[in-house]
Amino acid sequence: MSIKPLGIKTLTIGVALVSGIVAGSMGFGSVLASASNNQSLSNGNVKPAHIYLKNNNGETYGSALDASSLDNEPNLIAAIGEDGIKGYVRSVDVNGVMPKTPEEAIAQQNKLTAGTAVEIPLYDVNDKIIGSFKTHITKGINKPTTSINEQDIKDARGESTSK
Amino acid sequence: MIKKNLKGAVIAFIVGILFATSTVVALGAEASSNWFNFGPYSGYSYQNQATVYSDTTDVFAYTEVANQNWTDVPVGYMGAEARLFNSSGYLVNYSNMSYNGTETGALSVLTDSSTHDTYYSLGITAVYNNSDGYYYNEDTYMSPRINF
Numbered sequence: 637m638s639i640k641p642l643g644i645k646t647l648t649i650g651v652a653l654v655s656g657i658v659a660g661s662m663g664f665g666s667v668l669a670s671a672s673n674n675q676s677l678s679n680g681n682v683k684p685a686h687i688y689l690k691n692n693n694g695e696t697y698g699s700a701l702d703a704s705s706l707d708n709e710p711n712l713i714a715a716i717g718e719d720g721i722k723g724y725v726r727s728v729d730v731n732g733v734m735p736k737t738p739e740e741a742i743a744q745q746n747k748l749t750a751g752t753a754v755e756i757p758l759y760d761v762n763d764k765i766i767g768s769f770k771t772h773i774t775k776g777i778n779k780p781t782t783s784i785n786e787q788d789i790k791d792a793r794g795e796s797t798s799k
Numbered sequence: 800m801i802k803k804n805l806k807g808a809v810i811a812f813i814v815g816i817l818f819a820t821s822t823v824v825a826l827g828a829e830a831s832s833n834w835f836n837f838g839p840y841s842g843y844s845y846q847n848q849a850t851v852y853s854d855t856t857d858v859f860a861y862t863e864v865a866n867q868n869w870t871d872v873p874v875g876y877m878g879a880e881a882r883l884f885n886s887s888g889y890l891v892n893y894s895n896m897s898y899n900g901t902e903t904g905a906l907s908v909l910t911d912s913s914t915h916d917t918y919y920s921l922g923i924t925a926v927y928n929n930s931d932g933y934y935y936n937e938d939t940y941m942s943p944r945i946n947f
Contacts, residue, residue: 734936
């Protein structure tokens with residue numbers, strides 16, 4: 637029994653197509669995997685405290701990604717503001733004030749409305765305001781990330797009521 | 800004949816790769832850091848994790864903090880803030896610190912969506928220690944980067 641030329645051609649193309657799909661899927665996975673292998677170097681909890689440069693006012697500045705912990709964050713965090721302007725935002729503007737008790741934490745949180753715009757100043761390295769950084773209030777979701785659905789995300793962003 | 804078959808096979812192979820990669824993008828992609836374990840505080844041992852997520856219209860960062868055994872902790876004991884950075888280390892988006900408003904075993908907080916770039920996520924979590932009455936902060940590990 638012999639295989640017809642059309643059969644061989646179909647088989648070859650089929651195998652190649654499946655191989656391509658497998659290769660494409662594996663290629664994407666390996667990108668994530670290779671990135672994942674580097675993450676232990678980025679552990680904010682074990683790497684040594686970063687020495688930040690200081691501006692004319694004696695304040696530290698740089699990327700918050702380099703900080704070993706929240707305590708080690710620079711006073712001025714490198715950020716991209718409105719219209720793509722590169723500058724710095726104040727750490728205290730980003731982090732706010734830490735509550736002292738769970739009751740205070742919830743009281744602070746209840747004053748916030750999801751979806752409300754927040755605008756903080758964007759500075760140059762020596763504290764001159766050069767623009768603004770905008771974001772929106774989001775609400776926490778009381779479940780694991782793996783259980784979150786689209787509605788949860790809309791609720792967290794305050795989008796449910798506007799639609 | 801062999802040349803013709805080879806040409807067809809190469810085209811099919813490329814089509815297969817394109818199909819596979821476009822499907823992944825359409826379904827969305829995410830990259831998460833390893834879990835970081837810490838505690839105990841108030842008798843609870845915690846873990847946190849940073850994730851960056853993207854699909855065809857959206858990219859944002861998640862931070863999750865959870866009781867390691869996933870059982871509920873009291874209201875306000877867990878807090879999380881999500882941050883999204885670009886590949887140059889610039890802060891692109893951040894969320895306010897949010898606390899668990901109900902008794903729960905896990906809390907997730909996300910940022911606003913952002914535009915096209917390459918991103919990392921690194922979050923900050925806070926947990927309450929009732930023995931000394933303070934909140935303690937713990938950073939997550941940094942997530943792998945994701946292209947959007």
